[in-house]
Amino acid sequence: MGRFIIARNSAINPLTALSSMENTSLRTLNTGTFIVDGTLGGRPGSIEIYGIGFGANGQNLLQPNGGAIVTRVYVVVDGVRLVDISDVSINGNNLYRWLALGDGNAFDAAIMSGPSEVRLSDFSEAQGGREGHDSMFGYGGNDTLQGDSENDSLWGGDGDDVLTGGTGNDLVLGEAGFDVARFVVGRASAEWALLADGSWRVTASTEGTDIISGIERIDFIGTSVMLGNTARPRDLNGDGRADLAWRGADGTVALWTMSNLSITGGGTVARVGSDWTLLGLAETDSNGRADLVWLSNAGAIQVWSMNGTSVGLANVPGSRPLGTTFQGMADMTGDGNADLLWRDLSTGAVSMQRLDGVYGVSGSRSVGTVTTDWTIAGLGDFNADGRADILWRGAAGQVVVWAMDGNTVIGGGQVANVGLDWQVRGLADFNADGRADMVWRNSTTGDVVVWLMNGTSIIGGGAVAQVETSWNIRAVGDVNGDGRADLIWRSGGGTVVNWFMDGATVRGGGVVLDVSTDWQMV
Known part of the structure; x- marks a missing residue:
C-alpha cells in the first residue's frame, strides 16, 4: 500500500489560479521523477515531480518513512513553467494527479490510484510549513485519509475508505463501497443530524462541525453508529412492519x-x-x-x-x-x-x-x-x-x-x-x-x-x-x-x-x- 504523509505547504499559491486538472495521465521518466499530463484551465499542461534521492530528510515539509524524496515540484502550462515548489517529500509512486483546490495557503490536493494512506501533519513555522485548508482524494482502492486542523476536504472515492477530518469544519465524502467517518471523541461528545440533501452534519466537542456524505458508519471512541439504519415506527425486528x-x-x-x-x-x-x-x-x-x-x-x-x-x-x-x-x-x-x-x-x-x-x-x-x-x-x-x-x-x-x-x-x-x-x-x-x-x-x-x-x-x-x-x-x-x-x-x-x-x-x-x-x- 502506498503511504503518503502530507503537510501543508504555503508555497503553493500559484496553483490557486488553476480550477482543476483534467484528462490526466501519468508518466515516469526515471527513478524518482513523475510527470502528470492533462489540461489546466482548459490548456494543455503537466506537473513534473522530481526526486533527487532516497532516505529520510527531516528538513522536508513532507516527511516520508524512507523511499523517494521529492524536493521540487514543477507546474507547466502550454510549455511554460509557472513555479518551482520546493521542500516536498512523497514516499511511494501512487501519485495520480494534483489539483488546484484550497485557499492558496496550504498544500491543496492529491489524488491517489490504488489503496493508499494519506495523513496531514502539522509543522512549525520554523520548519517552513503552516496551517491551511486541504483537499485529499482517494479514488479507487481502500484508502485512509486523515486531515488535521483547519477546514479540510476528504473524498474517499471508490473502495472501502476510512476518513478522518481532524479538527476544523471539514467536508468528508465517501462514494462506492463501505465508508467510515472517524471522530476521535466519545459518542456522548458528538451530535449528528440528517440534512435536507441527504448529507449529515456531525458536531463533535473538540473537532468542529463536519458535513459528511456517502458514509455508511460513524466511528467514535469505543462505539459506532450506522447511518441510514433507522427503524420504522414500532418496528422491533427491522422488517419494515409495525409491531x-x-x-x-x-x-x-x-x-x-x-x-x-x-x-x-x-x-x-x-x-x-x-x-x-x-x-x-x-x-x-x-x-x-x-x-x-x-x-x-x-x-x-x-x-x-x-x-x-x-x-x-x-x-x-x-x-x-x-x-x-x-x-x-x-x-x-x-x-x-x-x-x-x-x-x-x-x-x-x-x-x-x-x-x-x-x-x-x-x-x-x-x-x-x-x-x-x-x-x-x-x-x-x-x-x-x-x-x-x-x-x-x-x-x-x-x-x-x-x-x-x-x-x-x-x-x-x-x-x-x-x-x-x-x-x-x-x-x-x-x-x-x-x-x-x-x-x-x-x-x-x-x-x-x-x-x-x-x-x-x-x-x-x-x-x-x-x-x-x-x-x-x-x-x-x-x-x-x-x-x-x-x-x-x-x-x-x-x-x-x-x-x-x-x-x-x-x-x-x-x-x-x-x-x-x-x-x-x-
Whole structure:
C-alpha cells in the first residue's frame, strides 16, 4: 500500500489560479521523477515531480518513512513553467494527479490510484510549513485519509475508505463501497443530524462541525453508529412492519412481531414493577430496530435496546428534567434516534432531551413556554425535513404546528380550528409522501377523519368511517409493509383489529386476536 504523509505547504499559491486538472495521465521518466499530463484551465499542461534521492530528510515539509524524496515540484502550462515548489517529500509512486483546490495557503490536493494512506501533519513555522485548508482524494482502492486542523476536504472515492477530518469544519465524502467517518471523541461528545440533501452534519466537542456524505458508519471512541439504519415506527425486528407491545396487569411485558393480520413471533419478555411506565417503542440507537423506553416514578429513564423481541442491552442513561411530565417521543434532532419531549404542567415550560439509546441522555434543552390552556397533541414530521415537529391544541380548538430543529422552533403556524369533541388519535404518514398526517376521532359520534398534511397545509384526506365509540384507535403504524401507516383498533372487550390504509381509504384488514382486558397495548 502506498503511504503518503502530507503537510501543508504555503508555497503553493500559484496553483490557486488553476480550477482543476483534467484528462490526466501519468508518466515516469526515471527513478524518482513523475510527470502528470492533462489540461489546466482548459490548456494543455503537466506537473513534473522530481526526486533527487532516497532516505529520510527531516528538513522536508513532507516527511516520508524512507523511499523517494521529492524536493521540487514543477507546474507547466502550454510549455511554460509557472513555479518551482520546493521542500516536498512523497514516499511511494501512487501519485495520480494534483489539483488546484484550497485557499492558496496550504498544500491543496492529491489524488491517489490504488489503496493508499494519506495523513496531514502539522509543522512549525520554523520548519517552513503552516496551517491551511486541504483537499485529499482517494479514488479507487481502500484508502485512509486523515486531515488535521483547519477546514479540510476528504473524498474517499471508490473502495472501502476510512476518513478522518481532524479538527476544523471539514467536508468528508465517501462514494462506492463501505465508508467510515472517524471522530476521535466519545459518542456522548458528538451530535449528528440528517440534512435536507441527504448529507449529515456531525458536531463533535473538540473537532468542529463536519458535513459528511456517502458514509455508511460513524466511528467514535469505543462505539459506532450506522447511518441510514433507522427503524420504522414500532418496528422491533427491522422488517419494515409495525409491531405491538403489551403490558399485563401484573407488569409482564409481551411483544408481538406483526405481518398484516398475523402474529409472526414474540412472547413474554420480562416482568417489570409497577413503579416503571413503558413510554413506548422507538428507534434510539441506530440499529434499525425499535427499542423500549421506560420511565420510573423517581424520574429515571431506562432504555432496552432490542434485538427483535429479545433485550440486547438495558441501561439507565439518565433521568427526566425535574418537575416535568412526558409528552412524546420522536426524532426532533434528525440523528435518526428518538428524542424525549417534556412539559412542566404548572408553568407551561417545554423542554426536550436528545436520546442516544443506552449510551446517554442529554441535559434538558428549553423549547419554550406556552400558557397551560394549550396542550401538546403529538409529534410528527409535517415538513419532511427528517425532524419531528410539535402539534399543539388550544382550549378553543385551535390546531397549530411548530416546525422544529431540535429544541429550536424554525417555523409553523395555525392549521385550523376544530371542535373540542374531536381529538387527534395519531400522527403518521398515511400516503407515503414522507410527511406526518393526522387521524382524528369524534368522541361523540365515533367518526374517523384523516388529514393529509404538507407543513401547516391540509392537502387531502377526508372521512374514513364511523365506528362505535366502544372501539378505540390504540396505535398507528405500517403493519403490512406498504409504506403507509395503518390503524390498529381495540374493542372494549379486547378484540384487536387492523385496518390497512391508503390515505383516508381503508384497503383491507381484519381481526388479529382477542386479548384479555388485563393486557393494555402500549
